Amino acid sequence: MTYDFDAITDRTRSNSVKYDEAEKKFGTKDLIPLWIADMDFPTARPIIDAMAERNKNGIFGYTSRPDSYFESIRDWQVKRNGWIFDTALASFCPGVVPALSAIIDRFSGEGDAVLFFTPVYSEFFSVTRTCGRTPLTVPLLEKGGGAVDIDFDAFEKALQKKPSLFILCHPHNPLGRVWKKSELQKIAELCVRYKVPVISDEIHSDLMLWGNKHIPFASVSPEAASCTITCTSATKTFNLAGLQASTIIFPDKAAKEKFDAFWHRIDVHRNNCFSVVAVEAAFRYGEEWLEQVLHYIEANMKYVKEYIDTNIPRIKTYIPESTYLMWLDCRGLGFTGDELAEFMAKKARLGLNDGRAFGADAGYMRINVACPRSILTKALTQLKEAVEKK
Ligand SMILES: Cc1ncc(COP(=O)(O)O)c(C=O)c1O
Known part of the structure; x- marks a missing residue:
């Protein structure tokens, strides 16, 4: 239509x-x-229809998440980005920002530094500070006319300060920059060398313009896959932020369990009955x-x-x-x-x-x-x- x-x-x-x-x-x-x-x-329309159909049932009791939910997300990643992830390593989270907060809480210690490029999505600063960590920032090099580059020398110096985590905004909010494969590989190489795990915030990754292609950070090399937590969501792509659902993909079972334990402790691990159907409809029929x-x-x-x-x-x-x-x-x-x-x-x-x-x-x-x-x-x-x- x-x-x-x-x-x-x-x-x-x-x-x-x-x-x-x-x-x-x-x-x-x-x-x-x-x-x-x-x-x-x-x-x-398929998302609105799926939610209307769910609404007709009239019973909004405790809701489980079928396997097909994560499979629809994996199939989307395979089709759009050529990335096959293991659905057993994916977790539900009410949002990417809550996920960032939980990851910082669980994967770093009080007072540790959390590294990111600036300017960047304001919540990177606020979640870092709210968790009692310190932002460590590397300004992007503005070249005029919208061109920005990563200052790799400054990035390496910052990694030498041993931050607990590096958060990559991929693609970049607010500058709209799509990171190239060579840049992602260089970031991965440095983060692996200095043993700094990466959180790749890919919430905007479906909003590729002018034929640009998104390359999931975890897909650039086996080394990147082994140190990256990827944050994705249907909510930015399909304008569903009010439904509160995101998907966090871990490099291994231990990392996933650490994250899941955070949410189980506060009993936030089930899903809202509307977001279950909306997310699956989005990834299956929203293209x-x-x-x-x-x-x-x-x-x-x-x-x-x-x-x-x-x-x-x-x-x-x-x-x-x-x-x-x-x-x-x-x-x-x-x-x-x-x-x-x-x-x-x-x-x-x-x-x-x-x-x-x-x-x-x-x-x-x-x-x-x-x-x-x-x-x-x-x-x-x-x-x-x-x-x-x-
Ligand atoms: C880079 C980035 N991450 C996360 C979010 C928000 O994520 P959520 O609504 O899932 O918490 C936004 C919203 O603008 C964003 O730009």
Whole structure:
């Protein structure tokens, strides 16, 4: 079927964080929310149908997870990424962030360093700190025009400081960078050499644009497979974050048992009856929707880039290789970090993510373009007018 991503769906009565918590976050509700990473599009029809069918039963008792659940995830990985993992080494978790927290808790000690590249998804900082660990960061090298490289010398020096874990955002949020095989192999080689286990956060890995291909980190070499915990999910791919389900894949039984024990202790190991059916329907029947939504996102990105280049040249942006997130370099507007945040929320009336939350310097903003084009048109017009009045 053909999906209509131009259609507007009213999210204001759906307890949406993006809409209903915007006022708390930005100090005003008079804005267009383009922040937290979910999409303003209804999910794939087969997922909605599977959930409706489950709903018809009317009994929502304790729910088990059939083998076919993890098999659908494995089959998806095989088909899309050529990666065959052992379903016996996969665990359910309510989310990737809870998984990061549990892994840090179980696989490192109080006060240890947790390494990652910056800028990066803000929760890498917060879960590390909440667990009583210390972020150890290696800035990515920005080369202009959206190109970023890994500073391998700085990475090796950081590994020599013996962090307990390295978290790779793969592909990268917020910069949308897709890591190449040679880069992944080099990361793996260094992490193996310095005996630093890797958490590969691959939640955005299905959101590959422009024909880019995702290479699961654990698939790059047997050595990488032996030291990597992979975090995946249907929730970013199919816009199901409210269902709370992710899949964590371990290198061996001992690591899986260590993780599972954490969740058994607090009795969080069963699944929500809707996410059981939704995740399986997504991976078995959702691909048609995914291909269409990715085309729509690509067109949105081109649109945003062209609009900004033509009408707001003091802001610089580029088209990323993956995700539905774009990175805006607003340093040309001449604001301090706080002034820029205030300007975006109160003058441009846009709810964007402040780049500083990702560990970036002041002057950057992240915009989520997974919304109908007409919302972007309105947002960009507001931004242009605010910049002109400045
Ligand atoms: C890199 C990354 N990891 C994890 C998450 C959130 O994962 P979950 O909702 O499964 O906790 C996000 C959400 O934006 C993300 O960008």
